[in-house]
Amino acid sequence: MPMPEEPIFRLPLDPDEEVSSGNGGSFEELRHLILAPEQEDLARLRERVENAEQRTSDLSAVLPEAIHLRRQEGGEEALGEALRPTVEEALRESVRKDPGTLADALFPVMGPAIRRSILQTLRSFFDSFNEAMDHSLSLRGVQWRIEALRTGRSFSEIILLHSLVFRVEQVFLIHKKTGLPLAHAVAPAVAMQDASLVSGMLSAIQDFVRDSFHSAKGEILQKINVGEMEVWVEDGPYAILAAVIRGIPPPDYRLRMAETLEHIHRNFASQMERFQGDTGPFARATEELSRCLEFQYKEKQSSHPRSYALVFAGVVLVLLAGWWSYRAWENHRWGQFVETLRGEPGLVVTDFERQHGRYEIRGLRDPLAADPQTLLSSAGLDQRDAAFHWAPYYAMDDAILEKRASALLRPPSGVNLKVTDGMLRPEGEASTVWAAEVRDRAPLLPGIRGVDLSQLTDTDQAEFNRLQSLVQTAIIRFPLSSATPTPEDLETLRRLTPQIKSLFEKAQLLRKNVEVDIVGHSDSSGEESTNIPLSQSRADRVLYQLTRDGVARVALRSRGVASAEPLRKEENEEARQYNRSVTFRISAVAPLHGSSAGATPATP
Amino acid sequence: MVLPQAQLLQRPSPAMLLKKVCMLGSFAVGKTSLVRRYVGGIFSDTYLTTVGVKIDNKIVQARENEVKVVLWDLAGDDEFQKMRWTYLRGAFGYLLVADGTRAATLAKAEALEQEMRQELGAKPFVLLINKSDRRSEWEMEPAWQEGLVARGWDIFHTSAKTGEGVEKAFSKLTAKMLL
Ligand SMILES: Nc1nc2c(ncn2[C@@H]2O[C@H](COP(=O)(O)OP(=O)(O)OP(=O)(O)O)[C@@H](O)[C@H]2O)c(=O)[nH]1
Ligand SMILES: [Mg+2]
Numbered sequence: 001m002p003m004p005e006e007p008i009f010r011l012p013l014d015p016d017e018e019v020s021s022g023n024g025g026s027f028e029e030l031r032h033l034i035l036a037p038e039q040e041d042l043a044r045l046r047e048r049v050e051n052a053e054q055r056t057s058d059l060s061a062v063l064p065e066a067i068h069l070r071r072q073e074g075g076e077e078a079l080g081e082a083l084r085p086t087v088e089e090a091l092r093e094s095v096r097k098d099p100g101t102l103a104d105a106l107f108p109v110m111g112p113a114i115r116r117s118i119l120q121t122l123r124s125f126f127d128s129f130n131e132a133m134d135h136s137l138s139l140r141g142v143q144w145r146i147e148a149l150r151t152g153r154s155f156s157e158i159i160l161l162h163s164l165v166f167r168v169e170q171v172f173l174i175h176k177k178t179g180l181p182l183a184h185a186v187a188p189a190v191a192m193q194d195a196s197l198v199s200g201m202l203s204a205i206q207d208f209v210r211d212s213f214h215s216a217k218g219e220i221l222q223k224i225n226v227g228e229m230e231v232w233v234e235d236g237p238y239a240i241l242a243a244v245i246r247g248i249p250p251p252d253y254r255l256r257m258a259e260t261l262e263h264i265h266r267n268f269a270s271q272m273e274r275f276q277g278d279t280g281p282f283a284r285a286t287e288e289l290s291r292c293l294e295f296q297y298k299e300k301q302s303s304h305p306r307s308y309a310l311v312f313a314g315v316v317l318v319l320l321a322g323w324w325s326y327r328a329w330e331n332h333r334w335g336q337f338v339e340t341l342r343g344e345p346g347l348v349v350t351d352f353e354r355q356h357g358r359y360e361i362r363g364l365r366d367p368l369a370a371d372p373q374t375l376l377s378s379a380g381l382d383q384r385d386a387a388f389h390w391a392p393y394y395a396m397d398d399a400i401l402e403k404r405a406s407a408l409l410r411p412p413s414g415v416n417l418k419v420t421d422g423m424l425r426p427e428g429e430a431s432t433v434w435a436a437e438v439r440d441r442a443p444l445l446p447g448i449r450g451v452d453l454s455q456l457t458d459t460d461q462a463e464f465n466r467l468q469s470l471v472q473t474a475i476i477r478f479p480l481s482s483a484t485p486t487p488e489d490l491e492t493l494r495r496l497t498p499q500i501k502s503l504f505e506k507a508q509l510l511r512k513n514v515e516v517d518i519v520g521h522s523d524s525s526g527e528e529s530t531n532i533p534l535s536q537s538r539a540d541r542v543l544y545q546l547t548r549d550g551v552a553r554v555a556l557r558s559r560g561v562a563s564a565e566p567l568r569k570e571e572n573e574e575a576r577q578y579n580r581s582v583t584f585r586i587s588a589v590a591p592l593h594g595s596s597a598g599a600t601p602a603t604p
Numbered sequence: 605m606v607l608p609q610a611q612l613l614q615r616p617s618p619a620m621l622l623k624k625v626c627m628l629g630s631f632a633v634g635k636t637s638l639v640r641r642y643v644g645g646i647f648s649d650t651y652l653t654t655v656g657v658k659i660d661n662k663i664v665q666a667r668e669n670e671v672k673v674v675l676w677d678l679a680g681d682d683e684f685q686k687m688r689w690t691y692l693r694g695a696f697g698y699l700l701v702a703d704g705t706r707a708a709t710l711a712k713a714e715a716l717e718q719e720m721r722q723e724l725g726a727k728p729f730v731l732l733i734n735k736s737d738r739r740s741e742w743e744m745e746p747a748w749q750e751g752l753v754a755r756g757w758d759i760f761h762t763s764a765k766t767g768e769g770v771e772k773a774f775s776k777l778t779a780k781m782l783l
Contacts, residue, residue, distance in 0.1 A: 175694070176694075177693055178622075178624045178693075178694030178695070178696070179624060179674075179676075179694060180624055180674060194661065196622060196661050196672060197661060200624075200659035200674055200676065201659055204657045204659065204676070204691060207693075208657075208690075211690050277622040277623045277624075277671075278621055278622075279620060279622060
C-alpha cells in the first residue's frame with residue numbers, strides 16, 4: 001500500500017472539491033477505500049436534511065411520540081398554549097366552511113349535556129318548590145314572611161338568604177394605588193352598591209390599618225366582618241380582590257380568590273400599572289370576577305320530598321275518603337228513597353241505578369199512585385238528580401182500590417170507603433140509590449172482588465121508618481057525632497098530607513108496596529048501628545081530604561070500626577074525645593123486587 | 605353543591621373614567637360641607653368633624669367624557685389628627701380648602717401644597733377660599749392671593765352655604781385632570 005505524501009487527516013469533506021495531487025488516481029482510490037461508507041452516509045444525511053419532503057416524512061414518523069413525551073415530562077401547558085391558536089383557527093375555519101361537520105362531531109356530547117342541563121333546571125325548580133312549601137308551612141316560614149314584610153325583600157329572597165350556606169354577593173377588583181374599582185361583579189338579586197364608594201372605603205380601611213399598626217409591607221386586613229356579611233380581601237401587587245360574602249364560605253375559597261387575582265395580574269399587570277382612571281381595559285376581568293360569585297345552599301334532608309309526598313298523599317286520601325263517604329251517604333239516602341217508593345201503593349220499582357251522575361228509576365205506576373216527584377222533594381233530594389221512567393198499570397193494592405172506588409162511586413159525605421183484600425165495604429149512611437149504585441157498579445172496578453154493604457146505613461129506609469111512625473101515631477079528632485074534624489085537627493091533617501106523600505115516595509125508592517088504612521073510630525056512646533056509619537064517614541072524610549090534596553087514591557083504604565078498636569079507655573070525656581077520631585095503619589105489602597141490605601156477591 | 609352564578613350575572617355599570625380626588629385643608633374649613641354641597645346640594649350649620657376619611661362620588665360631564673369623580677374627604681389636619689399620607693396615594697388631583705375667616709388656614713393650605721408636591725409630585729389642584737358668605741370677617745390679605753395667582757394657582761372664593769363658586773371650582777379641577 002503506497003504511503004500518502006499528505007497527512008491523511010487533511011480530508012476535504014466536500015466531495016466536489018478539486019484535489020490536485022500528483023498521485024491523484026491512487027489517492028482517490030485510497031480515499032475511496034477508507035472513506036467511502038462514511039461519505040455515502042454523509043451524502044444520505046445531507047439529502048435528508050436538505051430535502052423538505054424527506055424531512056416531513058421523517059418528522060411525521062416521530063411527531064406523535066414527541067408530543068406524548070412532552071406531555072409526560074409535564075410540559076403540556078406550553079404545548080397547549082402553542083397549539084391553541086392553530087386549533088382555534090382550525091375550528092373557526094371548519095365552522096366557517098361547513099358547520100355541519102363540527103355539529104355532527106359534537107352531537108354525541110351536546111345531547112347529554114343539554115339533557116343534563118334541562119334535568120338540572122327541573123330539579124332545582126322542584127327543590128325550590130319544596131323549599132318554599134316547607135317554609136310556607138312552618139312557624140319559621142311565618143317568621144320569614146314577617147321579615148320579608150319588614151325588610152321589603154321578597155319572600156323567596158328571604159328564604160334564599162336563610163337557606164344559604166354562603167353566597168358571594170359581590171366581587172371587587174380594586175386598584176391598589178388609587179382605591180378605584182377596576183372591575184366589579186354582582187350576584188343576581190343583590191342590591192348593587194356604588195363600586196367606587198365600596199372600593200374607596202375598603203382601600204382606605206386597608207391604608208388605615210397599614211398606617212396605624214405599622215404592619216410589615218404587604219400585610220393587609222384579610223377579612224372584615226360587617227354584620228352578617230364578611231369581606232374577604234386578597235392582596236396583589238397592583239390590585240386587591242375583595243369578595244363580599246353572606247354566610248361562611250369554605251376555606252378553599254381563599255385559594256380561588258388568590259388564583260383569580262394571580263391570573264388577573266398575569267393578564268393586566270401593565271394596564272394596572274399605567275392605570276389613569278380608564279376602566280375600559282378591565283371589562284374582560286369582570287368575567288373572571290363573576291366566576292368567583294359562588295354560592296352554596298344547605299343540603300336538604302332527603303325526608304323532605306318524601307314528607308311532602310306523604311302530606312300530598314294524605315290530603316288525597318282525606319279527599320277521597322270524604323268523597324267516598326259523601327257518595328255512600330248519598331247512595332244511602334237514595335236507597336232509602338227507593339224503599340219509600342217501593343212501600344208506596346201503586347208504585348213498583350223494577351230498576352234503580354246510578355248513571356252519568358243521575359239516579360235512573362224505572363218501574364210501574366198506577367195513575368192514582370202518589371207523585372214520585374213530590375215524594376222526592378219531601379225526602380229532601382234534588383229533583384235534577386233523578387230520572388223516572390214509569391209504565392202505567394192497574395194496581396191491586398187496597399189503598400189504590402179505595403181511591404179507584406172513590407173516583408168512580410163518589411161516596412156521599414157520610415160514607416167511608418174501605419177495601420180489604422179486594423172487598424169493598426162502605427161505612428156510614430147513604431141513600432138507597434147510592435147503595436144500589438155501589439151494588440151495581442163496584443164489581444166492575446178492576447181489583448174489587450165483592451161489596452159488603454152491611455156497614456152502610458140506608459138513609460131512605462130510616463126516613464121511611466120515621467114517616468111511618470109519624471103517620472101511624474097521628475090522631476085526627478072529631479066533634480061528637482060529626483064527620484068533620486075539629487078545626488085544630490083539620491090543620492093536623494093538612495100537615496100530615498105531605499108526609500104521607502113522601503112516605504109513598506120513600507116506599508117507592510125502597511121498592512115497597514105500601515098501603516095506608518084510614519081507620520074511623522067512634523066512642524062507645526050511642527048505637528053501634530049509627531056509630532059504624534059515622535066512623536066510616538069520618539074515615540071517608542079524611543080519605544077525601546087526602547085525595548083532594550094529591551095523595552094517590554090507589555094506596556088508600558078507609559074503613560069504620562066504630563068503637564071496636566078504642567084508642568083509650570073511656571074513663572073521662574077527654575079519653576072519649578080521643579076515641580072519636582081517625583087513625584092510620586100503614587102496611588108494607590110484598591116488595592116489588594127482592595132486595596135487602598146485605599152482602600151481594602159481585603161478578604168480577 | 606357549589607355553583608358559579610355567572611349565567612345570571614347582573615351587569616355592573618359600563619366602563620367609565622374614574623378619578624380619585626382628595627379634599628385637603630385644616631379642620632373646620634368646610635371640606636365636608638363643600639362635598640355635601642357639590643354632591644347632594646345641601647348644607648348644614650352643625651359641625652361634625654370628619655374622622656379618618658369619607659368617600660363620595662359624583663359623575664361630571666367634562667367635554668366629551670363622563671368622569672366619575674371619587675372624592676376622598678379627609679379629616680382636617682391638626683395636631684390631634686395627623687394627616688394620613690397613604691390616603692393621598694393615587695390621587696389624580698386635589699382641592700385645597702382654606703377658611704377665609706381664619707388666616708392660619710390659608711397659610712396651612714400653602715404649606716400643604718408644598719408637602720403634596722414633595723410626596724406625590726406635581727398634581728392638578730385648585731384652592732378654595734371658603735365661607736365667602738362671611739366675607740366681612742375674612743382675614744385674607746389680597747396681596748397674598750395675588751402672589752399665588754402669579755405662581756399659576758387657580759383660586760376660587762366659595763361658600764358651601766350659598767353654593768357660590770363650588771361648581772366652578774370642581775369643574776376647573778376636573779378639566780385640569782383631563783388635560
Ligand atoms: N357660613 C359658612 N359656614 C360654613 C361654610 N362651610 C362650612 N361651614 C361651617 O363650618 C363648619 C365646619 O364645616 P365642615 O365641612 O365640617 O369642615 P371640615 O373641613 O370638613 O372639618 P373637618 O372634617 O373637621 O376637618 C360647620 O359648622 C359648617 O356649617 C360656608 O361656606 N359658610
Ligand atoms: Mg370634614
